[in-house]
Amino acid sequence: MDSVTLLLEGFQTALTPQNLLYALIGVTLGTAVGVLPGIGPAMTVALLLPVTFTLEPTSAFIMFAGIYYGGMYGGSTTSILLNTPGEAASIVTALEGNLMAKKGRGAAALATAAIGSFVAGTIGTVLLSLLAPTVVELAVQLGPEDYFALMVLAFLTVAAMLGRSVIRGLASLAIGLTLGLVGIDTQTGQARFTLGIPQLLDGIDVVIVAVGLFAVGETLYVASRLRHEPLELIPVSGTWMTRSDWRRSWAPWLRGTAIGFPIGTIPAGGADVTTFLSYATERKLAKHKEFGHGAIEGVAGPEAANNAAAAGVLVPLLTLGLPTSATAAILVAAFQQYGLQPGPQLFEANATLVWALIASLYIGNLMLLVLNLPLVGIWVKLLQIPRPYLYAGIMVFAALGSYTINLSPIDLTLLLILGFLGFLLRRYGWPVAPVVLGVILGPLAEQQLRRALQISQNDPTVLVTSPFSATLLTVAFLFLVVPPVLRRWQRRTEKEIALESEREEADLTTRP
């Protein structure tokens, strides 16, 4: 069927009052968690998985998608007003955005971030709607060895791109894969890694892993750090965007989208790289030489890039079932909870769900634009909640949610153990996302591997003979080598920026 027709039908489903309400809840929640540093869409979706078990899948996914997009919008508010990123993807926004706010141009910075996010999100969703059917047609031709190669690629890129070093990423991935192996093997009935505990025969629920690592781990980590001073909040001031701001922003918006979307679709491990690339591009192309003093292009480009990347991540997620970030991995877990498997079959069997989801992304983007600008004051009030209350609430929710999965106290013990693991990971600078990815993708990858080997009668060369898988595995190998180079470049850029701003500060303080 024509995809435009399908999309219009999706709008029909998405525009019902119930689904509109869920979209509104989702985007509000997403913005709120995006604003709060340390709490993000990944954790929120994981916390809501047990709660949404009884909801209709379409409504639940509309809400999750709203949370996902909302997180990208909310992070920029904190970056601009507090010089602390609300989300990892907003680190770059803080560079120029906070300087703009200090100069009294905070409102313009927030506006360009929000509008840029809207433009990029909408264009990204359009590209998603156009690309998805094409990729699905290609995906149907893929065999299990190709899927396995894809997953290996995803593993390696996420492990290599996140965190401070490839070794740490791979170690986190190994932890995740091990956790994913716990339980009864579906094909042979063998109990693996169950330590003789009967409750572990069903495996460790992915919700407990996600909630333990993200919610409990983050709480323990925040509690452990020395109390540091509250940050100075720069009040939102200045005019909204002037005509020259618009003129300077629209090109970075489009360039940001062009950079963000493609990198979001490939397994490149998240939006960090895209925002840095966009920032570097805008810096090189800037005509006004304001970088380092609050250049609006430095906010417009990266914000557009990270929203476009968020849309891009949905392409492999929906069409191939391949998650390329922690939040995407949890969305896969959400699909599994409803007995759905994202991939080409999803487009065939549950076309209404998928297209309603895509339609609600457009609606969600619009809602986010409307929510973000006028309600900045409310988001800022969120930051004044004393953290002990905030994290206590999160812990209660986490424990409650984990308990409702199996009504078993063993799950709570596991939650605490995994929470402690999450704390250790953060304390020693190991990335957390590869663990979640390993837990969710590991069993799937194993399934595909065994299927491929069964079809080929235990001939391992089948894994590399298919042209698709051969290419992917080469690319995967490259990803072990290329990221250190990319990372060194990223560090060098960071250092340059830091040195420049230090020089600026020194200039300012020595001037009488």
Place this chain on the structure above:
Amino acid sequence: MTIVVGYVPKPEGRAALTRAVSEAKLRGTDLVVVNSSAAQSLVDESLASRRELDEVRRQLDEADVKHDVRRLVRGREAAEELIEAAEETGADLIVIGLRRRTPVGKFITGSDAQRILLTAPCPVLAVKADV
């Protein structure tokens, strides 16, 4: 022989400071200005920036009052900090700013003013913002 005043960068804090300055000149004593935050949330509107406190120092210099402006971020409640400053300096007056709190507000986050009034080692002068 000192006066301790609890300062926040809000109307009631400024009113308290003004009144404290006139009390100090009346009695010929010096002033200890305490601005603190429990550092429990990421953004705390009661905490004055260093720039603001420099401005306060300048104003006190102009008013010709001996002063000691303290900015304390030690994770303790404002009431505790004020009482401790009063005990340490042997103050004979504490000046605080008052604002209207709803009963629910007082229930949720407590009333610093009430705590200071009840545990202070010396008389307390409570000033409202519109005075």
